[in-house]
Amino acid sequence: xxxxxxxxxxxxxxxxxxxxxxxxxxxxxxxxxxxxxxxxxxxxxxxxxxxxxxxxxxxxxxxxxxxxxxxxxxxxxxx
Amino acid sequence: xxxxxxxxxxxxxxxxxxxxxxxxxxxxxxxxxxxxxxxxxxxxxxxxxxxxxxxxxxxxxxxxxxxxxxxxxxxxxxx
Numbered sequence: 001x002x003x004x005x006x007x008x009x010x011x012x013x014x015x016x017x018x019x020x021x022x023x024x025x026x027x028x029x030x031x032x033x034x035x036x037x038x039x040x041x042x043x044x045x046x047x048x049x050x051x052x053x054x055x056x057x058x059x060x061x062x063x064x065x066x067x068x069x070x071x072x073x074x075x076x077x078x079x
Numbered sequence: 080x081x082x083x084x085x086x087x088x089x090x091x092x093x094x095x096x097x098x099x100x101x102x103x104x105x106x107x108x109x110x111x112x113x114x115x116x117x118x119x120x121x122x123x124x125x126x127x128x129x130x131x132x133x134x135x136x137x138x139x140x141x142x143x144x145x146x147x148x149x150x151x152x153x154x155x156x157x158x
Contacts, residue, residue, distance in 0.1 A: 007120075008120070018121075021144070021145070024144055025144060028140075028143055030140055031126075032126035032127045032136065033123055033125060033126075033140075034124040034125065034126055035122075035124035036121060036122065036123050036124070037121070037122045038120070038121050038122075039119075039120040040117065040118075040120060041085055041086075041087070041117070041118040041119060041120040042097075042100065042115060042116070042117050042118070043087070043114075043115065043116045043117075043118070044112055044114070045112070045113040045114035046111050046112060046113065047110075047111035047112075047113055048111045060109070061107075061112075064107055065100070065103055065107060066100070
């Protein structure tokens, strides 16, 4: 089973990487960019085949290691 | 219009970040992780409201700045 995890900064948390992207795109002549936020994307291959258990596992992984839940949100898709 | 861009390493390209995640999860007691790959996730707010033009723009952005197309793939979702 495959899990796709998106980790994004919470609203209101300053995102210097996103700001850098926004400015760099502006400097390159892309005018219509009103905002950019950068997050992380992690693909996991799991041995677990039960979706409920897999989701529980991946949530625990996010809380313990993958995301800093003080400033980041995570979302999990299973496949 | 909002664009979501996923940038992932091409197959066969070594992914040290992914390996680090895999090992760290193993060390934390998560046994069932058979592989991990890390990519980037970028959300863009675009002034453009025409989907075709927006996609063209974002593709140009990926090629020029966001992705290193020698070693990375990108995928674009518009919303």
